[in-house]
Amino acid sequence: MTVHYQIDNEVFANYIEKINPSDPILADIAAYNEHHPKGGMMMDPVQMQLLAWLANLMNTKYYLEIGVFTGYSSTAMGLRLPDDAQLYLCDISVSYTDIARNFWQKAGIDNKIQLYLQPALITLRALLEDGKKDFFDFVLIDADKAPLVDYIENTYPLVRQGGVIAIDNTYQKGKVVGQVKEDDSASLQVIRRFNQDIVKDSRFSSVMLPLGDGLTLLMKK
Ligand SMILES: C[S@@+](CC[C@H](N)C(=O)[O-])C[C@H]1O[C@@H](n2cnc3c(N)ncnc32)[C@H](O)[C@@H]1O
DSSP, rough: OOOOOOOOHHHHHHHHHHHHHOHEEEEEEEHHHHTTTTTGGOOOOOHHHHHHHHHHTTOOOOOEEEOOOTTTHHHHHHHHTTTTEEEEEESSSSSHHHHHHHHHHTTTTGGGGEEEOOOOHHHHHHHHTTOOOOOEEEEEESSSTHHHHHHHHHHGGEEEEEEEEEEEEESSTTTTSSOOOOOHHHHHHHHHHHHHTTTTTTTTEEEESTTTTTTEEEEEE
């Protein structure tokens, strides 16, 4: 397949930031993460511009996120979605999400947020038991990779028809391409299998984009 033009992602991201600077709170979170030992876990700003725009286009009222960290993706969504939107956020780390809470308060979006601090699979099952079937408009999965298929299966009933599930890191820095190796990490094996299976999954219409470390979008048919 011929690619017509190859973009330098860093040059592109800096250009976008220059002509359309991020909200100051998002810039603060990004700057904070630059000095955080795990700061590289933050979603890519260009990915979040697309996801927040898309969620807004879809009139998202109910947003679910698995993997909050210090709050970049949730703040990007919270700032973009309307006042009556509700963000249901899942993480296991008190220390990461305490930092996120601080940014949500500064952004004035904390009133839209419900944080569930326990393994996400427990929260997903509890939400279904709580009657949240076909409820969410938009879901972002950006957490541990080993349970990815369980996350999808447990999210599926919670999402409305036409709703979107976005999954980050599906390119695994290019490692999904090429030979399978014996020492491939469990995450890489899971993502490689996921990428192959999801395109055949008739429950979804899917697209995989070269944004950040690979972004897959699934629309529930
Ligand atoms: C890649 S980071 C999320 C980055 C975030 N979306 C952002 O833009 O900053 C992954 C997060 O998943 C959380 N996590 C890991 N295992 C989890 C689990 N079993 N359930 C819920 N969250 C989990 C981690 O604590 C971490 O905060």
